[in-house]
Amino acid sequence: MLFFQQDCIEGARAHLADDSVDLIITDPPYGIEGDQLHRHYNRDESFVLDGYVEVPKSEYPEFSRQWIREAERVLKPGGAMYIVSGYTNLIHILNALAETSLKEVNHLIWKFNFGVYTKKKYISSHYHILYYVKPGAEPTFNTFCRFSDTEKNDDNGGGLNYQDREDVWTINREYKPGKIKNKNELPTQLLSKIIQYSSHEGDLVCDFFLGSFSTAKVAIGLGRRACGFEKSPIAFAHQIQEMAHVVPGEMLEQLRKPPENQYFNQGKPLTDDERAVIIRRYAELRQSGKTKKAAIEILGIEMGRGPWSLARIINLNG
Numbered sequence: 001m002l003f004f005q006q007d008c009i010e011g012a013r014a015h016l017a018d019d020s021v022d023l024i025i026t027d028p029p030y031g032i033e034g035d036q037l038h039r040h041y042n043r044d045e046s047f048v049l050d051g052y053v054e055v056p057k058s059e060y061p062e063f064s065r066q067w068i069r070e071a072e073r074v075l076k077p078g079g080a081m082y083i084v085s086g087y088t089n090l091i092h093i094l095n096a097l098a099e100t101s102l103k104e105v106n107h108l109i110w111k112f113n114f115g116v117y118t119k120k121k122y123i124s125s126h127y128h129i130l131y132y133v134k135p136g137a138e139p140t141f142n143t144f145c146r147f148s149d150t151e152k153n154d155d156n157g158g159g160l161n162y163q164d165r166e167d168v169w170t171i172n173r174e175y176k177p178g179k180i181k182n183k184n185e186l187p188t189q190l191l192s193k194i195i196q197y198s199s200h201e202g203d204l205v206c207d208f209f210l211g212s213f214s215t216a217k218v219a220i221g222l223g224r225r226a227c228g229f230e231k232s233p234i235a236f237a238h239q240i241q242e243m244a245h246v247v248p249g250e251m252l253e254q255l256r257k258p259p260e261n262q263y264f265n266q267g268k269p270l271t272d273d274e275r276a277v278i279i280r281r282y283a284e285l286r287q288s289g290k291t292k293k294a295a296i297e298i299l300g301i302e303m304g305r306g307p308w309s310l311a312r313i314i315n316l317n318g
């Protein structure tokens with residue numbers, strides 16, 4: 001059994017060995033006194049599971065320190081952790097992370113729909129996602145798992161891989177009318193993106209605060225293994241039954257399969273012969289009437305090298 005109805009700090013100490021987890025994705029309780037979450041999206045509260053366990057604001061710094069220390073311990077060297085946090089207690093999470101050996105990779109912003117409506121100030125519609133890795137081994141980052149190196153966005157001509165890896169993500173929350181859910185269920189699209197970039201099939205993905213088990217459901221759906229903790233007996237009892245219906249790997253078929261990368265020589269040392277071919281061929285293309293941009297694009301495909309390195313070679317040559 002990999003899921004425990006238990007406090008995650010005690011649970012991690014009891015059940016998770018040092019250096020055993022490949023990826024942690026987690027969304028800790030908010031530590032906001034006076035729960036206003038029902039205002040988030042005008043929803044029917046009768047479908048929100050009772051029993052969400054909060055942490056008093058005064059305990060938040062120590063609570064964050066303790067669970068983040070456990071997360072650091074159980075991650076494998078090179079393992080990654082993504083923590084989703086609002087801005088209210090972000091400082092305590094950042095301070096706790098600063099006390100560990102974990103290294104910041106990105107501070108992502110997730111922009112969502114259904115922000116809390118306010119009249120006298122700006123509407124809050126983002127979360128922070130803190131992406132850290134444990135030193136000691138090369139982290140998993142599957143750069144081309146979703147878009148290959150030359151695919152373009154038809155709407156604006158931008159590179160799809162570049163755009164997908166920008167650090168501001170606009171992903172809508174899922175609207176699930178009539179379905180029982182946790183107070184703040186993470187969207188499948190968001191979880192799938194993190195799991196695709198930062199893990200391999202068969203890896204162990206852990207969520208310290210399972211809520212509706214959304215991380216576990218997507219991880220198993222994508223052929224990973226999953227584990228985690230949820231303190232609320234009500235949420236746990238409901239969701240553990242749902243887990244029985246999740247079929248391992250069932251989401252893999254639906255994933256977009258990017259075409260092969262075109263820049264197959266990227267990162268390889270450039271030989272003098274190759275440099276001479278690039279310069280000669282570029283001159284030919286320009287003489288045939290191609291613009292600089294078009295010539296570099298054609299050269300990129302022919303030579304298997306990215307536009308920046310080609311432009312550098314051509315510019316150096318005058």
Ligand SMILES: C[S@@+](CC[C@H](N)C(=O)[O-])C[C@H]1O[C@@H](n2cnc3c(N)ncnc32)[C@H](O)[C@@H]1O
Pocket residue numbers: 006007008009026027028029030051052053054055182183184185186208209210211212213214215229230231232235
């Ligand atoms: C923000 S929610 C997680 C939502 C989840 N990511 C989802 O998509 O449904 C935080 C969850 O942590 C649980 N929780 C609070 N304190 C906990 C603790 N010490 N150990 C384990 N779970 C806890 C809460 O009951 C709540 O379900």
